[in-house]
Amino acid sequence: xxxxxxxxxxxxxxxxxxxxxxxxxxxxxxxxxxxxxxxxxxxxxxxxxxxxxxxxxxxxxxxxxxxxxxxxxxxxxxxxxxxxxxxxxxxxxxxxxxxxxxxxxxxxxxxxxxxxxxxxxxxxxxxxxxxxxxxxxxxxxxxxxxxxxxxxxxxxxxxxxxxxxxxxxxxxxxxxxxxxxxxxxxxxxxxxxxxxxxxx
Numbered sequence: 369x370x371x372x373x374x375x376x377x378x379x380x381x382x383x384x385x386x387x388x389x390x391x392x393x394x395x396x397x398x399x400x401x402x403x404x405x406x407x408x409x410x411x412x413x414x415x416x417x418x419x420x421x422x423x424x425x426x427x428x429x430x431x432x433x434x435x436x437x438x439x440x441x442x443x444x445x446x447x448x449x450x451x452x453x454x455x456x457x458x459x460x461x462x463x464x465x466x467x468x469x470x471x472x473x474x475x476x477x478x479x480x481x482x483x484x485x486x487x488x489x490x491x492x493x494x495x496x497x498x499x500x501x502x503x504x505x506x507x508x509x510x511x512x513x514x515x516x517x518x519x520x521x522x523x524x525x526x527x528x529x530x531x532x533x534x535x536x537x538x539x540x541x542x543x544x545x546x547x548x549x550x551x552x553x554x555x556x557x558x559x560x561x562x563x564x565x566x567x568x
Contacts, residue, residue: 373393373394373396373397373399373402374390374393374394374402376401376402376405378390379391379394379402379405379406379409380405380408380409382394382406382409382413383408383409383410383411383412383413384412386413387409387413388410388413388415390409391406391409391410391413391415392406392410393406394406394409395407395410395420400427400428400429400431400432401431403424403427403429403432404429404431404432404435407420407421407424407432407435407436407439408435411439416439418443418445418446421436421439421440421443421446422446424436425437425440425446425450425451426450430454430456430458430459433451433454433456433459434456434458434459434462437451437459437462437463437466438462438465438466440463440466440470441465441466441467441468441469441470442469443470444470444472447474447477448463448466448467448470448472448477449474449476449477449480451463451466452464452467452477452480452481452484453480457488457489457490457492457493460484460488460490460493460496461490461492461493461496462496464481464484464493464496464497464499464500465496465499465500467481467500467504468496468499468500468501468502468503468504469503471503471504471505472504473504473506478501478504478506478508478509479508481497481500481501481504481509481512482497482501482508482509482511482512484496484497485497485498485501485509485512485513485515485516486512486515486516491519491520491522491523494516494519494523495516495522495523495526497512498512498513498516498519498523498526498527498530499526499529499530501513501530502526502527502529502530502531502532502533503530505533505534507534510534510538510539513527513530513531513534514527514538514539514542515527516530517531517542517545517546521551521553521554522553524546524549524551524554525551525553525554525557527542528542528543528546528554528557528558528561529557529560529561531543531561532561543558543561543562546558547559547562
């Protein structure tokens with residue numbers, strides 16, 4: 369007779385009590401919410417291995433994959449390219465955020481972030497990719513960030529902030545344009561950044 373999967377409450381408590389056996393039992397559940405809770409429990413008790421995380425990043429349910437990818441932002445040993453190519457936009461958005469947290473300069477990842485920043489259909493994905501390129505600060509990402517300065521307001525705001533690691537005439541011109549933007553949040557971002565971009 370198989371052992372029943374722990375309840376959601378039991379899985380949540382497992383992370384606080386250090387019950388790794390219960391958490392791993394939850395990971396075998398057919399219920400995606402239980403698997404997601406199991407990941408959180410293993411993480412809280414310090415028992416979530418890189419292999420656990422890689423397996424979770426290929427889970428059939430996008431919610432589990434997204435949770436795993438968010439955790440991967442704290443683990444530079446986890447490669448994110450496959451998640452940046454996920455069919456679910458929320459997973460891709462999380463993977464872009466995680467890449468920025470890792471500050472990875474992996475060629476394939478940076479190239480994929482550039483593609484997403486300029487060509488993703490979902491504006492949240494474009495926004496996350498632009499922010500990640502700014503966090504990484506790789507010169508290869510600058511053209512995509514400059515393109516983001518002409519995108520939707522939220523993306524323009526992120527793109528302006530993402531200019532911080534860069535310098536040059538194109539950056540100065542983009543910042544000057546942002547200071548006159550019709551959206552007040554974009555103007556505010558430019559005003560916040562401008563003092564740090566000016567010459568001594």
